Amino acid sequence: IAIGTLGVVASDQGYDDETETMLQAALAIHREVGNRRAEAIVLSNLASLRSEQGRIGEALVLAKQAIALHREIGNRLHEAMVLANTGILEADRGALEEARRLYEEAIAIQREVGSRASEGNTRGNLGNLLRQLDRAEEAQVHLEAADAGGLAGDRLGAPRRARAARPAGGRHGAAARGHASGAQRPGGAGDGVARAAAGDDRLD
Numbered sequence: 001i002a003i004g005t006l007g008v009v010a011s012d013q014g015y016d017d018e019t020e021t022m023l024q025a026a027l028a029i030h031r032e033v034g035n036r037r038a039e040a041i042v043l044s045n046l047a048s049l050r051s052e053q054g055r056i057g058e059a060l061v062l063a064k065q066a067i068a069l070h071r072e073i074g075n076r077l078h079e080a081m082v083l084a085n086t087g088i089l090e091a092d093r094g095a096l097e098e099a100r101r102l103y104e105e106a107i108a109i110q111r112e113v114g115s116r117a118s119e120g121n122t123r124g125n126l127g128n129l130l131r132q133l134d135r136a137e138e139a140q141v142h143l144e145a146a147d148a149g150g151l152a153g154d155r156l157g158a159p160r161r162a163r164a165a166r167p168a169g170g171r172h173g174a175a176a177r178g179h180a181s182g183a184q185r186p187g188g189a190g191d192g193v194a195r196a197a198a199g200d201d202r203l204d
Helices: 002-012 016-033 036-052 056-073 076-092 096-113 116-132 136-148
Strands: none
Touching: 016 036, 036 056, 036 076, 056 076, 076 096, 076 116, 096 116, 116 136
């Protein structure tokens, strides 16, 4: 947990090499002791780091591993968070239909567990995506739902990312390089508090 927290500090200071080293060390420890929840969180944070570095293919591989683990252990809110962020990665590389599918899957989970803030955030992203797909009526439905929750996001279409896990008491970093408001930064690897998007939904 301490190593993962140091990784957060290194990331917030822009030290990607140190972040990589610490997160990889945390990942090895969590796998050795069988802490599947923490392993999934570290994988998510490594995916965030790869995304910031522009290594989208590697980010997608790590994100999909994290989704599988979160699903296996029943960590539904974290699963939805990573699904939504993976949707942004897919959209970034032009796979708009795959991004749409991931957003819709995330929204279904967020509705199931009653995470209104994170659902509104993802609906805003989906609405902007549907505009790109020339599906204006469907887009409007989702954008209005996002507006109702006060989470419409950037009306020009810039996606919001759900925030990754952070250590208890920690502060969320600034927007990740190359991304718009609400971008996620790599977070802590332990049992800290994680929040979805701009909302206060606990993911721990």
